[in-house]
Amino acid sequence: MAANSFTKLPNPSTTAHQPLNHHRQHHTTKPKSLMLPQSLKPFTSLSWPRKTTTHLSTHRPISATVLSSLPTAWSWRAIKAFAMAELEARKLKFANTGTEALLLGILIEGTSLAAKYLWANGITVFKVREEIIKLLGKADMYYFPPERPPLTDDAQKVLDWAFDHKRKSGDSGEITTSDLLLGIWSEVESPGHKILAALGFSDEKVKELEASSSGPGFVDG
Known part of the structure; x- marks a missing residue:
């Protein structure tokens, strides 16, 4: 008797997601599984520096969050400039974040x-x-560009150059926007370098900037 009087409970999967609007009832589909975006998954295998880093620009983007977690510290202004560069690449509807976007990021910061x-x-x-x-x-x-357009090979080389420049200088401070700008200039065939040259930037100006931004105790600002 007790078994026969048991009332079967409704299936949660068939009731929890009932559409509020009856017009949508014929278009309901199986709920999609929730997955983290690729750019938010942990970069457990990322180490810095690497001799070969071009895979970072072809397989996954480097977000500003990742930059801030690398062993070599980045100034908060450099991190913000990088975030602005990704945003500018999206505004321009470019598939990648290139040296031209890094240049815009520095300026917009x-x-x-x-x-x-x-x-x-x-x-x-x-x-x-x-x-x-x-x-x-x-x-x-x-x-419609990706949410975080991955780096071009030239832009990845700029980050590598910034790291190497900081290491070779003997300065244990943060990587700054000056390092990024000098890295853009070092990539002679990149769009960023060509744009700088077209607007009057030169090796003489590089020396001026380098003199102003080098030395112990320099603050990026």
Whole structure:
């Protein structure tokens, strides 16, 4: 008797996700499983530096969060500039974060020594954007770039150069936006270098910036 009087409980999977709007009832599908975006998964295998790092630019993006967790410290201005670079690449609808986007990121961050030096020499966000269009053209207006566009090979080399430059200088401080800017200039065939050159940047200005941003106790700002 007790067994026969048992009332079967409703199946949660068939009741918890009932559509609120009856017009959608015919379009309900099996709920998708929740998965973390690739850029939010832990980078457990990432070590720094590596002799071969181009796989980082072709397989997974490097987010600003990852930069801040690397063994070699990055200044908060450099991290913010990198985050702005990813955002600018998306605004331009580019599939990758290139040296031109890193340059824009430095300028948009705006408070670092490198940014102030560029602005003082007439290299502005607006001029750089114009040069990017001239050099690389406009992207397809209907293209939707990834949330965090991965680095181009040139941009990855800039990060490698910044690390090596800091290590060889004997300065144990943070990697700064000045290191990033000098790294962009070191990649002669990159869009970032070509844009800088078109706007009047030169080896002489590199020496000025390097002299101002080197030495113990330098603060990126």
